[in-house]
Amino acid sequence: MPELNFSVDKPEYTYITTPDEANRALEELEKEPILGVDVESTGTEPYTEKLLLVQVGSETKSYIFDARKLDLKDLPRFKALLENPKTIKLTHNGKFDYKMIKAQTGVAMDNLYDSMLAEGILTAGLGSGLYSLKGLVKQYLDLTLKKDVRETFEGYTGKVTEEQLIYSALDTLVLFPVFREQFRKLQKENLTNVAKLEFATTRVVGDMELKGVYVDIEKWREIIDGLGKKRDEFAKQFQDVVRPFYDNGNQTDLFGDPVDAINMNSPSQLLDLFNNRLGIEISSTGASVLEKINHPVAKVLSQYRGYEKLISAFGEKLLSQINSVTHRLHPDFMQLGAATGRFSCKNPNLQQIPRNSEEAPFRECFNPAPGYKLVTADYSSFEMRILADLSGDANMIKALTEGLDIHSYTASLMFDKPYSSDFKKLYPDLRQIAKPIGFGLMYGMGPMGLSGQIGTTPDQAEDYIEKYFKSYPSVRDFLDKMARDAVRQGWSSTPGGRKRWYNKPSKTDPEYRKKMSNIERQAKNHPIQGTNADAVKYALVFLSNRLKKEGVDGAITHTVHDEIVCEIREDQAEDWAHIQSQEMVRAGELFIKKVPVISEPFVGDVWEH
């Protein structure tokens, strides 16, 4: 365990409530190359909760700025210190501190180190992905922090207590030894470049979340209401058809209306219906099973499901999350939400809003503020390009370099037909076979999975897969090598250096083969998905820098895995669209050299691409 440069029981701190005290503290802090930063607030929401304390400390002493007694907006040296790009700020979950400080004082911290992200990088694929400071302090310093003091700040309006000050001071002091331990590990695992990328991304994500996205509430409600009517029609049809099969079939409610036979949202009740009453043996009521049953009940259930899904998952709940101050949605993006390095998103999850459709054009409700445009750009078939580059497969590289329709080209190789620009029209069925294989194999899909998807026998599917790999021989070699290396080493990595670890099962584990197969598939996919994530994160940083450098009136509002959306003042939107596309390409080209990287921008009043 490392030596500590502070007392756990009596940490050294100064509580600051006047500008004079603040300036004396800042004079000391300005001498430090590394600072620990933490904030205490009445809650976690930067626009509606209140900032209470900002702790900024050296490794031996914490200075606690009382944000209620000081006007931190009007302390130039405070701003200069936290925005100084040369001073490292140690944080734990720095996105939160960044947002809270920026929203309430206008100070945008720069040069962050984040022990939460660092731990996520060091243990990707293991554990839960959630790391508390308390947990890290226990692990690295064998020290038990009392975190119950934190709760005392929730909705707090009273005078700051000594207990609160001690707690607040410790939160910056412990960051230093944790940082040193993690840093050693990051260097040992060659993860410093990935860490730099993640740390640079944090303030971009913070800005993105603070900016949020506008949603047209009225239009959203119209869509939901329309879907609700359709859903209710199918629900009634379903109940009418099914009612005779139940004992309560003649029952009516208070108003004489027939009562529902079953809860059609209950998979177990549906299984009972199909297996025991309709005489149709099914093991699951999922969409892929239902579509194979030629029965009116299955059909009407599928239609009901389509509407019910949209209403329950994307209905009123999303609108309730619109911020009362900004009137926009401010979702939570988690930088290391996925083990592969991808973001995840929640409250609400903007990465699963349905694509626009005739009946449910949800994304059309995402609009720019008046006088602004949405600039959307996504990488075109990026994962395919990554696979081509990483595998070095000559055929795949040729197809992507010449801009051929990749699935048609694949089909032409698989089935020995001449490729032409109208292949898609000439052999739509062959292309339709090639397409899911192209995607599926990047996920390590086997004959079973493919046969289930394209509706053939596993033998036929295996034959297709064989044809695919004969067309792209280096792709098979590459995927196999990824699986082998991961099993041998216990981890896989992206060209950017991002690692994902695997818990190998013991040979006596009854699920040994299943678990090993999982690892093999995950390892085949990780370099591909992870490289996509690496590129998007670089792109976000590049874009943020360009917005500033060009003095563009606009902001990044959200990102969906291979897509970035910005909100840009109308007169600058077209120019920005080109810059955005260029910067995304530049980010992609850091990793992809053998095939072109293409990003297609789109300027409009709605979110689409």
Added chain:
DNA sequence: AGAGGTGGTG
């Protein structure tokens, strides 16, 4: 509260 089923996204 947590697990399992289902289904939306890339």
Added chain:
DNA sequence: CATGCACCACCTCT
């Protein structure tokens, strides 16, 4: 031997 990667939200059921 098991059989498609990565998520999150909502629902039911225990």
